[in-house]
Amino acid sequence: MHITMQGIYKAFGTNQVLTGVDFELKEGEVHALMGENGAGKSTMMNVLTGLHSLDQGQIFVDGKETYFKNPKEAEQAGITFIHQELNIWPEMSVLDNMFIGKEPKKAFGLVDSAKMKRLAEEQFKRLDVSLPFDKEAGSCSVGEQQMIEIAKALMTKAKVIIMDEPTAALTEREIQKLFEVIASLKKEGVSIVYISHRMEEIFAICDRITVMRDGKTVDTKPIPETSFEVVVRKMVGRELKDRFPKRNSKPGEIVLEVKNLTGKAFRDVSFSVCSGEIVGVSGLMGAGRTEIMRGIFGLDSIESGDVILNGEKVTIKNANQAVNHGIGFITEDRKDEGLVLDFSIKDNIALPSLYSFAPKGIIKEKDEKEFVDMLIKRLTVKTESAETRVGDLSGGNQQKVVIAKWIGIGPKVLILDEPTRGVDVGAKREIYQLMNELTDRGVAIIMVSSELPEVLGMSDRILVVHEGKIAGELPKETATQENIMTLATGGQ
Amino acid sequence: MKANSEVLQEKKGNLLQSVTQKLGPFLGLLILVIFVSVMNPSFLEPLNILNLLRQVSINALIAFGMTFVILTGGIDLSVGAILALSSALTAGMIVSGIDPMLAILIGALLGAIFGAVNGLLITKGKMAPFIATLATMTLFRGLTLVYTEGNPITGLGDNILFQLFGRGYFLGIPVPAVTMIVTFIVLYILLHKTPFGRQTYAIGGNEKAALISGIKVPRVKVLIYSLSGFLAALAGAILTSRLNSAQPTAGESYELDAIAAVVLGGTSLSGGKGRIFGTMIGVLIIGVLNNGLNLLGVSSFYQQVVKGIVIIIAVLLDRKKSA
Numbered sequence A: 001m002h003i004t005m006q007g008i009y010k011a012f013g014t015n016q017v018l019t020g021v022d023f024e025l026k027e028g029e030v031h032a033l034m035g036e037n038g039a040g041k042s043t044m045m046n047v048l049t050g051l052h053s054l055d056q057g058q059i060f061v062d063g064k065e066t067y068f069k070n071p072k073e074a075e076q077a078g079i080t081f082i083h084q085e086l087n088i089w090p091e092m093s094v095l096d097n098m099f100i101g102k103e104p105k106k107a108f109g110l111v112d113s114a115k116m117k118r119l120a121e122e123q124f125k126r127l128d129v130s131l132p133f134d135k136e137a138g139s140c141s142v143g144e145q146q147m148i149e150i151a152k153a154l155m156t157k158a159k160v161i162i163m164d165e166p167t168a169a170l171t172e173r174e175i176q177k178l179f180e181v182i183a184s185l186k187k188e189g190v191s192i193v194y195i196s197h198r199m200e201e202i203f204a205i206c207d208r209i210t211v212m213r214d215g216k217t218v219d220t221k222p223i224p225e226t227s228f229e230v231v232v233r234k235m236v237g238r239e240l241k242d243r244f245p246k247r248n249s250k251p252g253e254i255v256l257e258v259k260n261l262t263g264k265a266f267r268d269v270s271f272s273v274c275s276g277e278i279v280g281v282s283g284l285m286g287a288g289r290t291e292i293m294r295g296i297f298g299l300d301s302i303e304s305g306d307v308i309l310n311g312e313k314v315t316i317k318n319a320n321q322a323v324n325h326g327i328g329f330i331t332e333d334r335k336d337e338g339l340v341l342d343f344s345i346k347d348n349i350a351l352p353s354l355y356s357f358a359p360k361g362i363i364k365e366k367d368e369k370e371f372v373d374m375l376i377k378r379l380t381v382k383t384e385s386a387e388t389r390v391g392d393l394s395g396g397n398q399q400k401v402v403i404a405k406w407i408g409i410g411p412k413v414l415i416l417d418e419p420t421r422g423v424d425v426g427a428k429r430e431i432y433q434l435m436n437e438l439t440d441r442g443v444a445i446i447m448v449s450s451e452l453p454e455v456l457g458m459s460d461r462i463l464v465v466h467e468g469k470i471a472g473e474l475p476k477e478t479a480t481q482e483n484i485m486t487l488a489t490g491g492q
Numbered sequence B: 001m002k003a004n005s006e007v008l009q010e011k012k013g014n015l016l017q018s019v020t021q022k023l024g025p026f027l028g029l030l031i032l033v034i035f036v037s038v039m040n041p042s043f044l045e046p047l048n049i050l051n052l053l054r055q056v057s058i059n060a061l062i063a064f065g066m067t068f069v070i071l072t073g074g075i076d077l078s079v080g081a082i083l084a085l086s087s088a089l090t091a092g093m094i095v096s097g098i099d100p101m102l103a104i105l106i107g108a109l110l111g112a113i114f115g116a117v118n119g120l121l122i123t124k125g126k127m128a129p130f131i132a133t134l135a136t137m138t139l140f141r142g143l144t145l146v147y148t149e150g151n152p153i154t155g156l157g158d159n160i161l162f163q164l165f166g167r168g169y170f171l172g173i174p175v176p177a178v179t180m181i182v183t184f185i186v187l188y189i190l191l192h193k194t195p196f197g198r199q200t201y202a203i204g205g206n207e208k209a210a211l212i213s214g215i216k217v218p219r220v221k222v223l224i225y226s227l228s229g230f231l232a233a234l235a236g237a238i239l240t241s242r243l244n245s246a247q248p249t250a251g252e253s254y255e256l257d258a259i260a261a262v263v264l265g266g267t268s269l270s271g272g273k274g275r276i277f278g279t280m281i282g283v284l285i286i287g288v289l290n291n292g293l294n295l296l297g298v299s300s301f302y303q304q305v306v307k308g309i310v311i312i313i314a315v316l317l318d319r320k321k322s323a
Helices: A041-048 A070-075 A094-098 A113-127 A142-155 A173-187 A199-205 A226-235 A287-295 A321-326 A332-337 A346-355 A365-378 A396-407 A425-442 A452-458 A480-487 B004-039 B046-071 B079-095 B100-123 B128-150 B160-169 B175-195 B196-205 B208-211 B217-243 B254-264 B276-295 B300-322
Strands: A003-012 A013-025 A030-034 A054-062 A079-082 A161-163 A191-195 A209-211 A217-222 A255-264 A269-276 A276-285 A304-310 A312-314 A327-330 A415-416 A444-448 A461-466 A468-476
Touching: A003 A041, A003 A269, A030 A041, A030 A199, A041 A191, A070 A079, A079 A142, A094 A113, A094 A142, A094 B208, A113 A142, A113 A173, A142 A161, A142 A173, A173 A191, A173 A199, A191 A199, A199 A226, A209 A226, A209 A304, A209 B160, A217 A226, A217 A425, A226 A425, A255 A287, A255 A444, A269 A444, A276 A287, A276 A452, A276 A480, A276 B160, A287 A415, A287 A444, A312 B208, A321 A327, A327 A396, A332 A396, A332 B208, A346 A365, A346 B100, A346 B196, A396 A425, A425 A444, A425 A452, A444 A452, A444 B175, A452 A480, A461 A480, A468 A480, B004 B300, B046 B079, B046 B175, B046 B196, B046 B217, B046 B254, B046 B276, B079 B100, B079 B128, B079 B217, B079 B254, B100 B128, B100 B160, B100 B217, B160 B175, B160 B217, B175 B196, B175 B276, B196 B208, B196 B217, B208 B217, B254 B276, B254 B300
Parallel strands: A013 A217, A030 A191, A030 A209, A079 A161, A161 A191, A276 A444, A276 A461, A327 A415, A415 A444
Antiparallel strands: A003 A013, A003 A054, A209 A217, A255 A269, A255 A304, A304 A312, A461 A468
């Protein structure tokens, strides 16, 4: 299938999102779509698949002018969109999720579950996924849910598959599998639109790249004719020197130490963090990294082991105690756990620090506003006012609000779980810089991340978790993607 | 960058939207008041207005508590039963010779304890609020019947303060209305000006995020259900004083009137969004409907029909606005 989009304009109310986009997708190519959050990538694809109508412009499918009325029509024509926001029904089983709305039927309109299992099995095998079909989809990890979505898309026998940040939640191994599948799809003549913030992936698997900025396509180039630097410059419209700012780490005293911590998903975990130090925690999805952090923060119960803060043993049974001990936790799922989306920026940032504005019981709104404005400025949250609803911000700005909220408590230890997931390149760098600023002030940072370049670029020390245990510790000087992956997959 | 005029326009749009959102219920009340007073001018007579304020005070107190509960995403079906049980216990104490005002205080605290039971079932027992309060509604109603043996408790004496509580006037205003207004002011401050209020909204908006932000979610919830129970018991004391007796069937279906008032006031049943001022308006809408339809001589059968239709229209308008 060959698709051409020409001079596409689209506005939501007074907000002009697309201003003359041109895009061409050839048969059997993997076409990367890059741009900062809000550049219009998802909107453009939503216009193509008929979720949004276009204001101006033309779309040709195989040379014929075609406008889909809705995503279902696009899907019937062979265009499938795997959205970044997963469409999972958490209470339904894995199998039911894969066939929602298109269950195969047998006599009397009953659901043909044998056929469903057979079809699903095929795709799972192809993707190397081993998930029980009757498992509740909501209890699967985000990565597993993503794989369900991908399997679902493969079943539609699509000719064009649009993937919006497909690897954001996947492990290295799952990513490798996905890439193999993409390669074989390509051979079958399927075209892929690959929306991602991850430069390495794009250069590894894509044929061409289109860069978008401010609702326009800036450039389309075959991958071999371009480079990281050129793409980034085009994306942000300015020079971005390095992806990772320089770190001058001067680790001080040990602030937090855990000894033989054992919980439901991890055992015998011991490590420490010093003031001014960033400890990176790497490992495969489901290895127990997040669970260890939740245990330290008091969200999940600890079976045995000690948490030692500034040399003193402490008991943290709930998040309130953790916050009172000066520990902040930026969780991996900011929409579900980090933010009250209907709250304003101000109310979100102030949430953990409310009592400090209310010495006599009544919140002093002037103090609160000054405090919030200071943090908004310091973190360069792009907004017109502190009263803006957080749900209306871009991913990068939302993440800054979550970080601001925790900086507000004046933390001694900050746990960051996937701090730059779904965040664009420019905002990523700002977050890294902020981490550097914090460590300069003596904050101890534990950073859980699935992005190896990020772990290597920002950590002073790297812990690798494998199946609930610390598989090894690597100093920054000797750590490489290879030796981290070896430890993460159980090698020595 | 957006052009300045566009930004300005957007701001205007937002302002208009937020004004209609905040004033929507208020406009509804205004239209209703104008309609009723055109149909029957005696509606606006001071005596009738004061009477109306007294009539709504009981539903108001219960609905204020319900507002906090619904803001957290919960529901409290047991308020009517708590009203009956605490009223019966209060009346029992008065009959046995305890000072009536002290009895009212103890009764209200018992109401708070009954509410705390709801809160504990929901937080520690991890029960859905609907189920937990449905069960305690039946339980408290049953305990009331057991305690009263199904008979009204009378012979509450002639303590003047006790009689004033439901029937008297303070500076020309019915005492129950004064109680309602003072309670409203206190709760308004609690909800909009204190950390507790902000936490109430946060729990309804995103409970997980609230918990991770260090909010003691279980504690806040237990306190809110206690508040709801306390206010129901207070409303019960007003009713007991007015009737000079405690009825075992008192407060039946009061929970539904309270929920209706909260919803009419624009508070979202899914939690996180709403205002106590809206609830006050919602209470008045129901009160004006009751009072006005009586004045207009509409039969009580039709009154129910009209109330139902008004609730449906109000919620549909609210949907449209937020869509």
